[in-house]
Amino acid sequence: MARLIVALDPATEDRLLADLVEHGHDLVARAADWREVAAGLDGASIDVVLVGAGRDTLSAELLTACDERAVRLIAVARDDRERAMAAQLGLHEIVDSSASWAEIERLVSGGVPVASRAAGPLPPARSGSRVVAVWGPAGAPGRTTIAVNLAAELAATGLRVALVDADPYGGTVAPVLGLLDEAPGFASACRLAASGALDRAELVRIAQRSTASRVAFDVFTGLVGPGRWPELAEDRVATALDAIRTIADVVVVDTGFSLETDESVTGDPFAPRRNGATFAALAAADRVLAVGLADPIGLSRLLRGHAELLEAVEAERVDVVVNRVRASVLGVDASMQVRQTLRRFGGIDRPVLLPNDARACDAAVLMGAPLRVAAPRSPLRSALRAYADAAFAPPVERAPRRRRALPGLGRPAPVAPPA
Structure with missing residues (x-):
């Protein structure tokens, strides 16, 4: 179970709220903008913040506040412009506004489903880096x-x-x-x-x-x-x-x-x-x-x-x-x-x-x-x-060039020894 703060548009909130509660999560607060979300992070044990990807509900300041408190931030984008803005801020967890709760649940409960290089704990630095x-x-x-x-x-x-x-x-x-x-x-x-x-x-x-x-x-x-x-x-x-x-x-x-x-x-x-x-x-x-x-x-x-x-x-x-x-x-x-x-x-x-x-x-x-x-x-x-x-740049191994023998310049034919 996760404790969440949400700041979504009314239609998206109405569509997702029932599933959020049904999956056993605790909705701590609803917020109108990112400032209210940031204020709600203090004094409360919040695990996840779920906000719209618009300028009213997502900002660099909110991202920083979540970083400082190790709170996961998920943005819901209504169009490509909002998705691009969220990505420009450096946010990775972005879902479409039409996404079902099942897609969001994987982020809330199971971590971030990203490529293998971004999943799991950090291994030792590669020797080649x-x-x-x-x-x-x-x-x-x-x-x-x-x-x-x-x-x-x-x-x-x-x-x-x-x-x-x-x-x-x-x-x-x-x-x-x-x-x-x-x-x-x-x-x-x-x-x-x-x-x-x-x-x-x-x-x-x-x-x-x-x-x-x-x-x-x-x-x-x-x-x-x-x-x-x-x-x-x-x-x-x-x-x-x-x-x-x-x-x-x-x-x-x-x-x-x-x-x-x-x-x-x-x-x-x-x-x-x-x-x-x-x-x-x-x-x-x-x-x-x-x-x-x-x-x-x-x-x-x-x-x-x-x-x-x-x-x-x-x-x-x-x-x-x-x-x-x-x-x-x-x-x-x-x-x-x-x-x-x-x-x-x-x-x-x-x-x-x-x-x-x-x-x-x-x-x-x-x-x-x-x-x-x-x-x-x-x-x-x-x-x-x-x-x-x-x-x-890594060294490139080049195959040795083979010289083509010109006509008449090849190796002389062996001469038979005199009888």
């Missing part, structure tokens, strides 16, 4: 742009990709991709991880699905305000990333910029660490992209930050990426000057250089889509795709 942390120093070097487009390019190769916004200073992945960010998905995952309630079904429900690049990948949106950084505690982030690895081949994490150790500044070793989320992402990463800008200020920041980064991450796991390489600030042969500067002052060989393409980036922001959609012929997109293929 990888975590890629995209880090960069202060100064907006392009961490989010690279993380978003790297995720899109990897998903285009057929890999299952999850993009995580773990920046404790405020998330930007959602607006870049044109997604709703009222409910911070990664913070919800961290809260559920802290209570031991983060399973596959919750991961699928919390994640938003980005299809703007014509290939789908999961997005765990970031904090809507920097003041909420305590939600991304270091141990929670580590646990949540381990869980996300079970549903993806590659997890791309957009991290914060600061590598400052808070406890050494405050003098309190037990104080919350604002940068703990960044250190947790770097520790979990199989590969770290250190991103810097190709100008005198950006390169100086990158070199200083790279030295700090190597105190937390082994050099073998770090790829240095220099963004916006252009002659207008570096002069003739800007690429060679970047390579010589990094080699001379940082001992960095073979950095990944990305060309400047402000027009393509502006088009991507305007469309709320990755470069592969907004500017598929962009030089920046081509460079990112080449890096993704070289660094993450």
